[in-house]
Amino acid sequence: MSDSLMEVNSLTTEFKTEQGNLVAVNDISFHLKQKEVLGIVGESGSGKSVTSLSILKLLPENGCITKGSVCLEGRNLLELSNKELRKVRGGEIAMIFQDPMSSLNPVMTVGEQMMEMTMLHLNHRKSEARAYAIEMIKQVGIPAAEDVFQRYPHQLSGGMSQRIIIAMALSSHPKVIIADEPTTALDVTIQAQVLDLMLKLKEKNNVGILLITHDLGVVAETCDRVLVMYCGRIVESADVNTLFQNPLHPYTRGLMASVPKIGNTQELKYIQGRVPDLSQLPEGCKFAPRCRIAVKKCFESEPPLVDIGNQHLHRCYLAEAGVGKE
Numbered sequence: 008m009s010d011s012l013m014e015v016n017s018l019t020t021e022f023k024t025e026q027g028n029l030v031a032v033n034d035i036s037f038h039l040k041q042k043e044v045l046g047i048v049g050e051s052g053s054g055k056s057v058t059s060l061s062i063l064k065l066l067p068e069n070g071c072i073t074k075g076s077v078c079l080e081g082r083n084l085l086e087l088s089n090k091e092l093r094k095v096r097g098g099e100i101a102m103i104f105q106d107p108m109s110s111l112n113p114v115m116t117v118g119e120q121m122m123e124m125t126m127l128h129l130n131h132r133k134s135e136a137r138a139y140a141i142e143m144i145k146q147v148g149i150p151a152a153e154d155v156f157q158r159y160p161h162q163l164s165g166g167m168s169q170r171i172i173i174a175m176a177l178s179s180h181p182k183v184i185i186a187d188e189p190t191t192a193l194d195v196t197i198q199a200q201v202l203d204l205m206l207k208l209k210e211k212n213n214v215g216i217l218l219i220t221h222d223l224g225v226v227a228e229t230c231d232r233v234l235v236m237y238c239g240r241i242v243e244s245a246d247v248n249t250l251f252q253n254p255l256h257p258y259t260r261g262l263m264a265s266v267p268k269i270g271n272t273q274e275l276k277y278i279q280g281r282v283p284d285l286s287q288l289p290e291g292c293k294f295a296p297r298c299r300i301a302v303k304k305c306f307e308s309e310p311p312l313v314d315i316g317n318q319h320l321h322r323c324y325l326a327e328a329g330v331g332k333e
């Protein structure tokens with residue numbers, strides 16, 4: 008798609024293990040536009056984080072991308088040298104992870120870390136980097152910026168730390184931000200503030216956000232489009248309204264039914280069973296053993312990803328027949 012900022016095509020990532028080669032991300036494709044928030048949802052182990060780590064080639068030693076491309080404005084990142092990739096990471100593509108403390112250096116002040124970042128990525132001189140860091144701290148809604156500039160990470164609250172991470176992520180003028188469970192560790196009220204801040208800043212700074220989360224509430228509040236992953240595959244993708252109003256895959260419907268709703272006195276429906284181990288994937292549809300409506304065919308061959316128009320894709324033999332809808 009021509010107005011895409013980032014295009015991921017047929018990305019496939021494998022891990023070498025004692026049980027053999029495990030395919031953690033299996034032939035996934037998607038695109039991200041400017042100012043767009045694309046959510047990736049799925050239960051633990053579905054391949055969300057491995058997808059984001061693959062984009063930046065940040066895989067552990069036993070991980071390897073065996074197929075596909077990741078193009079940022081037409082340039083395939085997977086073909087870059089390590090030196091070129093280091094410039095992209097934290098530069099054109101910034102990352103925000105769940106635990107801010109693991110992203111901040113405990114022995115450097117907030118200011119020193121922010122200055123180091125822009126001296127590296129924007130070639131700022133020291134005085135310029137200092138003024139810019141203070142400006143960025145103000146931009147993420149922290150009033151006493153000079154004071155926070157001099158503090159060490161352990162002297163900040165969780166919400167404040169995540170704001171600093173966002174400030175650092177934005178300070179190199181990234182085109183894309185990959186945010187992996189960025190608010191999971193925060194209180195609900197602080198979570199809402201941080202998400203709101205991310206949305207405002209992406210508009211202002213023209214960035215596209217890839218948001219990885221297991222929280223459908225966060226998806227509903229922030230995403231434009233959503234990919235639902237299961238066992239390393241995309242099982243459904245659509246714009247956020249379509250996905251919530253007309254989820255087609257039984258897995259998506261199961262995820263939605265397991266979110267508690269105020270005023271709903273009916274028993275919560277959860278998805279039975281667990282995500283299978285990658286070394287013991289079933290034949291056919293990987294979700295079939297947990298699916299309440301699966302038929303013989305589902306256990307025999309894996310359904311292809313079908314595009315039903317309007318960028319709504321699903322991977323289920325029974326979806327369009329409306330089987331299992333309540």
Ligand SMILES: Nc1ncnc2c1ncn2[C@@H]1O[C@H](COP(=O)(O)OP(=O)(O)OP(=O)(O)O)[C@@H](O)[C@H]1O
Pocket residue numbers: 022023024029031049050051052053054055056057058067069070221285
């Ligand atoms: N270093 C590794 N070696 C072998 N398998 C791995 C390795 N890292 C991840 N995996 C496997 O890849 C699969 C996908 O993991 P991933 O972390 O992407 O899931 P996730 O959807 O992000 O889950 P979570 O929400 O728990 O982070 C899992 O089955 C996991 O066991």
